[in-house]
Amino acid sequence: MSTAKAVKAVSKGFIITLQRSPIGTPQKHRRVLCGLGLRKIRQTVTRPDTLQVRGMISKVGYLLEVRPQ
Secondary structure, three states: OOOOOOOOOOOOEEEEEEOOOOOOOOHHHHHHHHHHOOOOOOOEEEEEOOHHHHHHHHHOHHHEEEEEO
């Protein structure tokens, strides 16, 4: 019996950059930014295109610049 490994196609994601300071924003919004992995202004991260990430982006979108990967 051969054990064939399924090859997963790499799904496209988002390139997210923190553009504005989270100072003065609600604590929940700051926690969402930490969940996305953003700590400093102009820091850029890459995240997969999932419903959870889309929800986080919509919550704090006014602080971010989002581009497709």
